[in-house]
Amino acid sequence: MRDRYDNPLSTTSPDARDHYVEAVDRLLAGQPGITTAFSRAVEADPGFALGYAGLARGYQFEGNMKMAKSAMDQARQVGQTGDDREASHLNAFGLLINGKAAEAYVAIRAHVDAYPRDALVAQTCSSVFGLIGFSGQPGREAEILAYTAALLPHYGEDWWCLSQYAFALCENGAQHKASAVIDQSLxxxxxxxxxxxxxxxxxxxxxxxxxxxxxxDDWLKPYDRAGxxxxxxxWHSALWSLEQGEVETMWQRIDADVQPGVAQGLPINVLTDTASILYRAELAGVDVPKERWKAVSDYALQFFPNATLGFIDIHSALAHAMAGNVEAVARLIEAPNATTGDLVTPVAQAYAAIARQSWAEAVDLLVSAMGDxxxxxxxxxxxxxxxxxxxxxxLKLGKDEEAKHLLALRRPALVGMRSVHGLRAH
Ligand SMILES: [Fe+2]
Known part of the structure; x- marks a missing residue:
C-alpha cells in the first residue's frame, strides 16, 4: 500500500489506505472532514499507526488538543510496524502534538530531508502559520522560500507543493512568479x-x-464553513469590502464569518482576524463600538491568558488596549514570550498609547518595532x-508628508488605497 505521494504505508487494508489518502488531501486543501476521514482509516485497520498520527494532527487543526494527544497515544500503543519513515514520522508528530515545538522542528527538518514527499510532515513548515513562520527568527520569510523551493523538485506538478511555493514567493515580493505558480496549482x-x-x-x-x-467571494460561496x-x-473579503467603502458588507462578513462565536477556525485565527479587521476599520475612518473590542479582549483572555506566540500577543494587546483592559496589556509586557517578546513589548505599549491618544509616544514605539x-x-x-x-x-500628529513617504517606501503597491483615513488625499 502507498499513499498519493508514493510513500509506503504499513496497512494492508485498501479501505484504510483510501481513507488515509482522502484525509491527507483534505488537510492539505483546507477542506472539512479531516478527522472523520482519518477515523475511518483507523476503523478500517485498527493497527494503522500512521492513521492515528494523522488523526492527532487533524484534531490539532480543530483545536482539540486533548483528542490529539489521545490519538497520538493510540499511535504509540499500536506500535511501529512499518519502515524507518513511519518511525521517524511518528516521532516527529509525537513531539509536535505534545507541544515540544523546538525538538519537533529539528526532527521534522531531518525527516523532510530524508523523506521530502511525506507531505503531511513537510506541511508543518511550509506556510506563514508553521514552525518556520512562527520561529521568531530573523530571515524566516526567506527560509520558507528556500524550504518550499527545495521541496519542488521532489513534487513536480503537485497542487499542494506549488501552492506553498507560490505563497513563499508572494511573501518575499515575487508577485509575478507567484501568480504564475498559483495559477498552475489552482x-x-x-x-x-x-x-x-x-x-x-x-x-x-x-x-x-x-x-x-x-x-x-465567488470561491467562498461553495466553501464549507467548517473548512x-x-x-x-x-477576513480577507471583509478587508476588501472596507477598502471598497462597503462598510455594511464588511460588518455583515465580520458578524457572519469572522468574529468569536461564529467562526469555526482555530482561536489564533478568530482572535487575530477579528482584532485586525476592527482596527483596520478604525484606521479607515469607521466607528467601532467599544463592546466589539470588549468581546475580542474577553476571547483573547479566554484562549490566550498568557504570552504565547508574538503574532497572537500583539493582537491580544491591541484588543485589550482598545477595550480599556490596561491590566491585561501590562501582563503581556511583564511576562513576554521568549522569542519575540522584544518586539511584542513596544507594540503592546504602542497600542496602550494609542488608546490614550498619546500619538507621539505611539509613533516612537511602533518605529522601534518596524525594523524586522x-x-x-x-x-x-x-x-x-x-x-x-x-x-x-x-496623521494624528499632522505629519502627513512623513506618512505618505513611509507608505511609498515600505508598501509601494498600496499607495493610493483607502486603508488609512486621510492619507489618500495627500
Ligand atoms: Fe491570509
Whole structure:
C-alpha cells in the first residue's frame, strides 16, 4: 500500500489506505472532514499507526488538543510496524502534538530531508502559520522560500507543493512568479483553500481590490464553513469590502464569518482576524463600538491568558488596549514570550498609547518595532496592521508628508488605497 505521494504505508487494508489518502488531501486543501476521514482509516485497520498520527494532527487543526494527544497515544500503543519513515514520522508528530515545538522542528527538518514527499510532515513548515513562520527568527520569510523551493523538485506538478511555493514567493515580493505558480496549482485543484488563499494574497499585494474580492467571494460561496480557512478567507473579503467603502458588507462578513462565536477556525485565527479587521476599520475612518473590542479582549483572555506566540500577543494587546483592559496589556509586557517578546513589548505599549491618544509616544514605539516585524509571524497583509497603525498615528500628529513617504517606501503597491483615513488625499 502507498499513499498519493508514493510513500509506503504499513496497512494492508485498501479501505484504510483510501481513507488515509482522502484525509491527507483534505488537510492539505483546507477542506472539512479531516478527522472523520482519518477515523475511518483507523476503523478500517485498527493497527494503522500512521492513521492515528494523522488523526492527532487533524484534531490539532480543530483545536482539540486533548483528542490529539489521545490519538497520538493510540499511535504509540499500536506500535511501529512499518519502515524507518513511519518511525521517524511518528516521532516527529509525537513531539509536535505534545507541544515540544523546538525538538519537533529539528526532527521534522531531518525527516523532510530524508523523506521530502511525506507531505503531511513537510506541511508543518511550509506556510506563514508553521514552525518556520512562527520561529521568531530573523530571515524566516526567506527560509520558507528556500524550504518550499527545495521541496519542488521532489513534487513536480503537485497542487499542494506549488501552492506553498507560490505563497513563499508572494511573501518575499515575487508577485509575478507567484501568480504564475498559483495559477498552475489552482488548475490542478481549484478547490484547494490554501491555493485560493495564496491567490487572494497576490491580489492584495498587487493592490487589486476589485479583482480580489470578485474572485474570493465567488470561491467562498461553495466553501464549507467548517473548512479551517473559512474564517480567515472571510477576513480577507471583509478587508476588501472596507477598502471598497462597503462598510455594511464588511460588518455583515465580520458578524457572519469572522468574529468569536461564529467562526469555526482555530482561536489564533478568530482572535487575530477579528482584532485586525476592527482596527483596520478604525484606521479607515469607521466607528467601532467599544463592546466589539470588549468581546475580542474577553476571547483573547479566554484562549490566550498568557504570552504565547508574538503574532497572537500583539493582537491580544491591541484588543485589550482598545477595550480599556490596561491590566491585561501590562501582563503581556511583564511576562513576554521568549522569542519575540522584544518586539511584542513596544507594540503592546504602542497600542496602550494609542488608546490614550498619546500619538507621539505611539509613533516612537511602533518605529522601534518596524525594523524586522516579520519575526512576529503572520503574512505581510496581516502585519500591515502595524504599518498602518504607524501611519494613522503620524496623521494624528499632522505629519502627513512623513506618512505618505513611509507608505511609498515600505508598501509601494498600496499607495493610493483607502486603508488609512486621510492619507489618500495627500
Ligand atoms: Fe491570509
Amino acid at each position: 488548475a490542478l485543484n481549484p478547490r484547494n483553500a490554501n491555493g485560493a488563499h495564496v491567490r487572494s494574497h497576490i491580489y492584495y499585494e498587487s493592490g487589486e481590490t476589485d479583482l480580489g474580492i470578485a474572485y474570493l 479551517y480557512l473559512h474564517g480567515h478567507l472571510s 516585524h516579520a519575526r512576529l509571524g503572520g503574512s505581510r497583509a496581516q502585519r500591515d496592521l502595524l504599518e498602518f497603525s504607524l501611519l494613522g498615528a503620524l
